Amino acid sequence: MAGAxxxxxxxxxxxxxxxxxxxxxxxxxxxxxxxVGLAWGLVALLRQGLPRDVExxxxxxxxxxxDGALFPLVLLALGYAARAVVLQWTPPAIFKVAxxxxxxxxxxxxxxxxxxVAFPGAAWVRxxxxxxxxxxxxxxxxxxxxLLPLILQELDDIKWKVGGSTLSVRTMIEGALTAAAVLLVAxxxxxxxxxxxxxxxxxxxxxxxxxxxxxxxxxLLFLGLIMALSAVGIDLTALSxxxxxxxxxxxxxxxxxxxxxxxxxxxxxxxxxxxxDNVRVDGFEGRVTDITGRYTLIRSxxxxxxxxxxxxxxTSRVENFSLADPRVWHSTxxxxxxxxxxxxxxxxxxxxxxxxxxxxxxxxxSVALSAFGADGLEFTVGFxxxxxxxxxxxxxxxxxxxxxxxxxxxxxxxxxxxxVLHVTxxxxxxxxxxxxxxxxx
Numbered sequence: 526m527a528g529a530x531x532x533x534x535x536x537x538x539x540x541x542x543x544x545x546x547x548x549x550x551x552x553x554x555x556x557x558x559x560x561v562g563l564a565w566g567l568v569a570l571l572r573q574g575l576p577r578d579v580e581x582x583x584x585x586x587x588x589x590x591x592d593g594a595l596f597p598l599v600l601l602a603l604g605y606a607a608r609a610v611v612l613q614w615t616p617p618a619i620f621k622v623a624x625x626x627x628x629x630x631x632x633x634x635x636x637x638x639x640x641x642v643a644f645p646g647a648a649w650v651r652x653x654x655x656x657x658x659x660x661x662x663x664x665x666x667x668x669x670x671x672l673l674p675l676i677l678q679e680l681d682d683i684k685w686k687v688g689g690s691t692l693s694v695r696t697m698i699e700g701a702l703t704a705a706a707v708l709l710v711a712x713x714x715x716x717x718x719x720x721x722x723x724x725x726x727x728x729x730x731x732x733x734x735x736x737x738x739x740x741x742x743x744x745l746l747f748l749g750l751i752m753a754l755s756a757v758g759i760d761l762t763a764l765s766x767x768x769x770x771x772x773x774x775x776x777x778x779x780x781x782x783x784x785x786x787x788x789x790x791x792x793x794x795x796x797x798x799x800x801x802d803n804v805r806v807d808g809f810e811g812r813v814t815d816i817t818g819r820y821t822l823i824r825s826x827x828x829x830x831x832x833x834x835x836x837x838x839x840t841s842r843v844e845n846f847s848l849a850d851p852r853v854w855h856s857t858x859x860x861x862x863x864x865x866x867x868x869x870x871x872x873x874x875x876x877x878x879x880x881x882x883x884x885x886x887x888x889x890x891s892v893a894l895s896a897f898g899a900d901g902l903e904f905t906v907g908f909x910x911x912x913x914x915x916x917x918x919x920x921x922x923x924x925x926x927x928x929x930x931x932x933x934x935x936x937x938x939x940x941x942x943x944x945v946l947h948v949t950x951x952x953x954x955x956x957x958x959x960x961x962x963x964x965x966x
Contacts, residue, residue, distance in 0.1 A: 553619035560603035711749030715742035788835035877927035
């Protein structure tokens, strides 16, 4: 039987190779070259006017014309049209190879770009990209050589009975491929919606849109999973008991994980903590840079990042410096000599605080005689800023330098620490008399 199957396949390959020797091959090559030129020009035209960072978040475009999914898609459409025209005169030879190659290239480009946009920077995306490439090129080779229908027929003969249904290897493979395609489409749609929602959003609006984006992605992935299971042939009604058991398992064994996810949606919905807020959690202070379903990322002014579970933001005390008002008050303390002109000192300190561009004019800076210190008069200079995420050390240094220059320019003394030593107890011994000299009486 194998010999009977091999003979027609070899005849087809022989006729296909013989077709490459016909003069009409040059017409197909010219038509394919025209298709490549048209696709190149159309994609280059569509790329004009797009933002420079479009390749990092677009599936259709890349860093170059051929990197995105749009170029092979346009070329495939033009290739089908050119093949239909060539069929009017002669059976195709070049397009019999070009069409499968273009289909494989479209599958690879779409799969890779969707994963890159949906999971940017994930380490596990790279092996999946290579797997998609190898499978696509293998299917192309089997398609061109005519082995694909024969292999599918052999896989369809390997069957087994599961409950009331009969499954085959071919059915399982086709179901897995369908499931992967459905999940890729769901990721594609959710990534497009997320990009649209998060574009040019800041502050509280960014948090709300982030919540909508997370909910949309979860819903689409859930629907995609249901459709994928249906495509494989799994009876979804039989999963009701399994779903109940999984729910009980989540309730007992994964309650912390579930609590973090629920807390994440609550935080994004209530906007008690928003992206861009300056917060202090468990002694760690910084700016909220991202809120995911499970954790919140906080970055301090010195570059350290803290991953805080969302449940902690719900159940523990959180100081949000930017919740109701993004303005934050800070201060610095200055000591001057007791004989200094208090009115002059207060005016100089106020001018020094106002000299910084980051210090707000409303509310204005304040200067107060806060204490009578051991070494001099202590003044507290208070000021408001609206950008604490830019750090405080540089601003405080700038104000302190302005204060130091102003005080030195006006002769105001900054006292050194003074200490008075009192000695109690026995009197000090008298100094010994010097020895008599030669001129002594």
